[in-house]
Amino acid sequence: MAKDFYGDLRLGILGGGQLGRMLIQEAINYNVNIHVLDPDPNAPCKKLCNQFEVGSLSDYDTVYNFGKDLDMITIEIEKVNVDALEALEEEGVIVYPQSRVIRLIQDKGLQKQFFKQNDIPTSAFQFVSNREGLGNCHIQLPYIQKMRKDGYDGKGVKKISTAADFEHAFDEPSIVEELVNFEKEIAVIVARNDRGEMSTFPMVEMEFNPQANLVEFLIAPSTYSFDIQSKAESIAKKIANDLQIVGLLAVEMFLTADGDILVNELAPRPHNSGHQTIEGNYTSQFGQHLRAIFNLPLGNTESRSNAIMINLLGEDGYEGLARYEGLEEALAMDGVYVHLYGKKYTKPFRKMGHVTIVNPDRSLAIENARKIQSLIKVIA
Structure with missing residues (x-):
């Protein structure tokens, strides 16, 4: 790269939400010049970046004009105009992750085909073009229906238990997936730089909010056997290598x-x-993403302590200017780190922040996390 990552490099981030905010907090250490594009004039990144632009992430001209004078672009959300990113790449702007990777991941159907073509283990699946196609599926009920595009944070996913549910199913191109009887949802984050160097963070265990289908409680590192953790990390590395991605890749698994x-x-x-890597690991996921896209040596991903992460979701029944109950009592406890995302308004199940609880005693870390979960409430 012609420009130094620690001086005059202009990095654009598509998306100004909490992921961009935490990425900027890390990038400040490298003295990077950060530009952000987001449709929300009050986005969490607004006051932290060198230049903030309000505009649509899905509009070709907006994305192209935002990126044409930058050195590099990265994303904090996949729903962006890939055609504009391809044009920018052709003109010499570095885009990481690459536009072809973003295009594949925007479509859950293409993801599934990629898994099948590359011998990556996944559940049985079938494509349907609308809800009428559900009646002709060879996947047995009950099953999961996922919209191929635009689903995120639990949206765009439905469990179809009986034929009576067809009426309320998605009426757009979808995947029908076999319902997996899983013991635990797990995840591995892998980083890959342009030299092909790869590094994984230790496998984590996740619990989901049953109403919102969002990660609510995360435990790191996992206590599953070395064989299981090694297998999960190997799968994540294989996917990153098959994609030839530059940057971070989060791989969610059953x-x-x-x-x-x-x-x-x-x-x-x-x-x-x-998120727990900020306090729980020697290198955070945000620091590792920057190392990967700047083609630097990847950092040490080892856990420094047991770390539990809790998402702070807007309470059901509250909508409006956000208020936080229980913060003082929570911060009086040892090993508690609060991250508020700077979102002005709350609504039910909106991600408003997270809390990481670290403790050398795993059971005590979990016990304290459960207390925090009942203490802090995001209301209006």
Whole structure:
């Protein structure tokens, strides 16, 4: 790269939410010049970057004009105009993750085909073009229906239990997936730089909010056997290598009762399953993403302590200017780190922040996390 990453390099981030905010907090240490594009004039990144632009991430001209004078572009959300990114790449702007990777991951159907073509273990699946196609599926009920595009944070996913559910199913191109009887949802984040060097963060275990289908509680590192963790990390590395991605890749997986691992979905960016790395690991996922896209040596991903991450979601029944209950009491406890995302307004199940609880005693870390979960409430 002609420009030094620690001086005059202009880095654009598509998306100004909490992931961009935490990426900027890390990038400040490298003195990088940060430009952000987001449709929300009050986005969490607004006051932290060198230049903030309000505009659509899906509009070709907006994305192209935002990026044409930058040296490098990265993303914090996949729903961006890939055609504009391809044009920018052709003109010499570095885009990491690459536009072809973003295009594949934008479409869960293409993801599934990629898994099948590359012998990556995943659940059985079938494509349908609308809800009428559900009646002709060879996948047995009950099953999961996922919209191929535009699903995120639990949206765009439905469980179809009986034929009576067809009426309320998605009426657009979807994947029908076999319902996996899993023991635990797990994730591995892998980083890969342009030299092909790869490094994984230790496998984490996740618990989901049943109403919002969002990660609510995350435990790191995992206590599953070395064989299971090694297998999960090997799968993540294989996917990153097959994609030839530059940057971070979060690989969400199911662990079955038989010890099989099935890949669920991919995210080519910092991810909710890596927030605990800020306090819990020698290198955070945000620091590692920057190292990867700047083609620097990858950092040490070892855990420094047991770390539990809790998402702070907007309470059901509250919508409006956000208020936080229980923060003082939570911060009086040892090993508690609060991250508020700077979102002005709350609504039910909106991600408003996260808390990481670290403790050398794993059971005590989990116990304290459960206390925090009941203490802090995001209301209006």
